[in-house]
Amino acid sequence: MTTVLERARGGDDRAFGELTAPYARELHLHCYRMLGSVTDADDVLQEILLAAWTGLSGFAERSSLRTWLYRIATNRCLNAIRDGKRRPPTEPLPPFDPPEPTQRGDITWLQPYPDTWLEDHAVRRETVELAFVTALQRLPPRQTATLVLVDVLGFTMAEVAQMMDTTQTAIKGALQRARASVGSPRDADLARSAGNTQLPALGERPDTAGEWAVARRFAEAFVADDIEAVTDLLTDDAWLAMPPAPHEYQGPAAIAAFLHASAAGRRGARVRLDPSPCNHQPGFRCYFLTDDHPPRYAGRFVLTISEDRITRITRFLDPALE
Incomplete structure (x- = not known):
């Protein structure tokens, strides 16, 4: 047979x-x-x-x-x-004048990975969170490959050397440099990524219910245009990023300034947020609502939460991600 x-x-x-x-x-x-x-x-x-x-x-x-x-x-x-x-996408033009950003992000091609695609596989949270994926983008590509193949997927250095047509010595060196740059999912503590996002400690079981309680408070405040309530949920060094737009804002005051400008730019349209977790993090699809038009997709939010505060809001603006 x-x-x-x-x-x-x-x-x-x-x-x-x-x-x-x-x-x-x-x-x-x-x-x-x-x-x-x-x-x-x-x-x-x-x-x-x-x-x-x-x-x-x-x-x-x-x-x-x-x-x-x-x-x-x-x-x-x-x-x-x-x-x-992998070319950076075209920078979108907002329908309003945004305030001056804290910085211009360089990983504008970043996209979220829906949790519905992760359900059939045992995927460790810390290996798919946005902070880790972002950190991987800043490594030299062969270091990225080595770190993922060895520390995430569990291949041996001998297997990886064969995959990449190189020596085990070269793989060992690339792995050491990658770990020094962004940490490793096998470490007890993952290093800071890009200087502005704290990666979670390995082995810490996330309080999913607690995170979603914070996420729901964010959603209620955002839908109500209660920007003060949104900023009350932020850590002092929280970031707002909006790939593929490069504009990034740090801190409650800077984020609030952008949210006020954004709300004014909607010209009275209401907002609806539908739960849609991505990257094993709380997330929402965003829609703008008006009386005379069907709901219009306006991006995805993914929230990075530490304890009872939001450390990063990532709003993905690509309409193809609906």
Whole structure:
């Protein structure tokens, strides 16, 4: 009796789908961690599957199929970064004059990863939170790949060296440099990311109910345009970021100034927030409501919460993310 692998090698596309389907979602998540963008991960995943389909005859079974697919995935992601396929998106123009930002962010391609895509896999929260994904984007690409493959996915340094066509010594050096830069999901404490976002301590079980209580208070205040109540929920060093817009605001006063300008720019439209968690963090889809038009999608919020305060509000403005 022929095996699924043999049938796939013989050109049976259904057998190929059966062979690769168990790994598709985790490969997509791997691409997302590497690239920081769901859109780019979608594109690269299709390249991975095409490369696997055309190269299946060369799979010598010296490693598992999963390891072979991760080799393809990692190198496709590295190629995408090297070839400039991950280009920063066009900066959106707000329909109002925003106040001067605290700084201009450099990871404008960052996108959220819906929790509904994480439900079928045991994904550790600290390996998918926005702070960690953002930190990965600031590493040299091969350091990103090494950190993710070893510390997140659990491949050995020997396996990673083979995947990336290099030596174990090179992998060890890249891993040490990556850990020194952003910490490691295996450390007791993850280092600060980019100087403005505190990554959570590994092993600390998040108080999900407590986080959503804070998130609901945020939603109620935001919908009511009660900006004072929103800022009361913020830490003193909280940040507001809005990819793909580069504008970032730090501190309650700066964030409040932006929210006042934004509320005025809605010209009386009401707001609705629908719960939609992403990256194992509380989140909402935002819609603008008027009496004479259907609800208009206005981005996604993802909240980073520490104890009973919000440390970061990330509002993703890309309309494709609805």
